Amino acid sequence: MNQTVFRAVGLTLALLISGLILAKEPLIFADDQQEARYNDLTVELRCLVCQNQNLADSDAPLAQDLRKEIYDMLQQGRTDDEIKTFLIDRYGDFVLYRPPMQGNTLALWLMPAVLLLLGGVVLVIIVRKRSRLLAEQEKEKS
Amino acid sequence: MISRLLPVILFVLLGVLLAAGLKIADHKTEIPSPLIGKSVPEFSLPLLGQDDVLITQNDLLGKPYLLNVWASWCVTCRVEHPYIDELARSGKVRVIGLNYRDETTDALGWLQRFGNPYELNIADLSGRTAIDFGVYAAPESFLVDAKGTIVFKQIGAVTPEVIENEILPRLQEMGK
Numbered sequence: 393m394n395q396t397v398f399r400a401v402g403l404t405l406a407l408l409i410s411g412l413i414l415a416k417e418p419l420i421f422a423d424d425q426q427e428a429r430y431n432d433l434t435v436e437l438r439c440l441v442c443q444n445q446n447l448a449d450s451d452a453p454l455a456q457d458l459r460k461e462i463y464d465m466l467q468q469g470r471t472d473d474e475i476k477t478f479l480i481d482r483y484g485d486f487v488l489y490r491p492p493m494q495g496n497t498l499a500l501w502l503m504p505a506v507l508l509l510l511g512g513v514v515l516v517i518i519v520r521k522r523s524r525l526l527a528e529q530e531k532e533k534s
Numbered sequence: 535m536i537s538r539l540l541p542v543i544l545f546v547l548l549g550v551l552l553a554a555g556l557k558i559a560d561h562k563t564e565i566p567s568p569l570i571g572k573s574v575p576e577f578s579l580p581l582l583g584q585d586d587v588l589i590t591q592n593d594l595l596g597k598p599y600l601l602n603v604w605a606s607w608c609v610t611c612r613v614e615h616p617y618i619d620e621l622a623r624s625g626k627v628r629v630i631g632l633n634y635r636d637e638t639t640d641a642l643g644w645l646q647r648f649g650n651p652y653e654l655n656i657a658d659l660s661g662r663t664a665i666d667f668g669v670y671a672a673p674e675s676f677l678v679d680a681k682g683t684i685v686f687k688q689i690g691a692v693t694p695e696v697i698e699n700e701i702l703p704r705l706q707e708m709g710k
Contacts, residue, residue: 440565440670453635454670457661482668484568 622651
């Protein structure tokens, strides 16, 4: 009995680990820096098929193709910007998870700052009102 | 009074904003192509089933054409197939197939079974040329003018509405 459980656990673990090993395409990089750039790029670029996943996470055939393109371009010594431009030229700004700051995205970029400012103004108004009320109550007491 | 109404007003404004967002999100899966108005990307690919005949983008110049990206594994391609067939038969535009990430025997079998509306079929078995076209799903269709400029891209099935409202008017525009 004990041995059966032992074997089952061992087999489960072995299967889990084999899955992890097979999950990544075996890629050989020139150095650690290149591998880091590959990982950064595939995390930052969107998979076009399953649009809420990045290229690193997606198993869609197109994501595999695009990862291979990125890998090949890295081997050719292209810069990160060149690789991003390659994808933007084909798929548009949508491939970038971080949209560029330009005319049609200005609202998107400025909105957080505007909201923060608005919140600050409301806060100041409320605090002033309260302190005025408090001051009046103090006066009434005395 | 106003301070009582303010939350209600803010709530309504937020509702309007979210409703507008939902409306936009309806079309969100269609990514506008940056290739509209640009030349067809360079390629050199064999004809489907004839590996020794290479076709380049220059071979297609001279008359407008609809480049239809399809595959035998693509379900929606079967939905649009009768409309593509009808468009090709009407003689209003040449229809060129780009067989995308497919197996040659599967693709040829598909054509035999459902009919072949294509003037010629280019085989992009690796999908590399499709990346240059910005293809991210099948079916996709590109309307290209006689000089090789992409004027319109349909993502998803070509329906009678798309032919009527998008493709035919642009062809007429080119004819002038």
